[in-house]
Amino acid sequence: MAKTAKFGTSDEDTSFGAGLIEALQEAIAWKRGELELTVVSYPTITADRVKTIRKAVSKSPKDFAKRFGIPARTLEGWEQGRRHPDPAAATLLRVIERNPEVVEAVVQSTLSS
Numbered sequence: 001m002a003k004t005a006k007f008g009t010s011d012e013d014t015s016f017g018a019g020l021i022e023a024l025q026e027a028i029a030w031k032r033g034e035l036e037l038t039v040v041s042y043p044t045i046t047a048d049r050v051k052t053i054r055k056a057v058s059k060s061p062k063d064f065a066k067r068f069g070i071p072a073r074t075l076e077g078w079e080q081g082r083r084h085p086d087p088a089a090a091t092l093l094r095v096i097e098r099n100p101e102v103v104e105a106v107v108q109s110t111l112s113s
Contacts, residue, residue: 045084050075050093053096057096060072061075068096
């Protein structure tokens with residue numbers, strides 16, 4: 001009769017398990033101050049700045065969505081401060097702020113492909 005293992009248990013060491021243990025040991029060492037890790041901070045974009053960017057390049061959230069491929073509901077959440085753009089979205093908003101025509105051209109060419 002074959003042995004049956006419970007979910008999440010194994011008699012074998014795996015590379016995934018070894019990597020997970022190593023990562024947890026590193027996190028514990030960092031928490032204790034025994035290890036210094038690089039911390040990356042991304043600048044945030046405020047709700048007011050999102051609204052300013054949107055108003056500078058479009059009449060409405062729906063127009064913005066059509067031009068740049070960011071859903072109007074998402075944009076409205078950012079503008080009202082209920083949600084915040086993640087680092088990639090914040091970067092995209094900065095690019096739209098500086099050169100909206102390029103972003104619009106890329107989005108439109110992607111949609112027509």
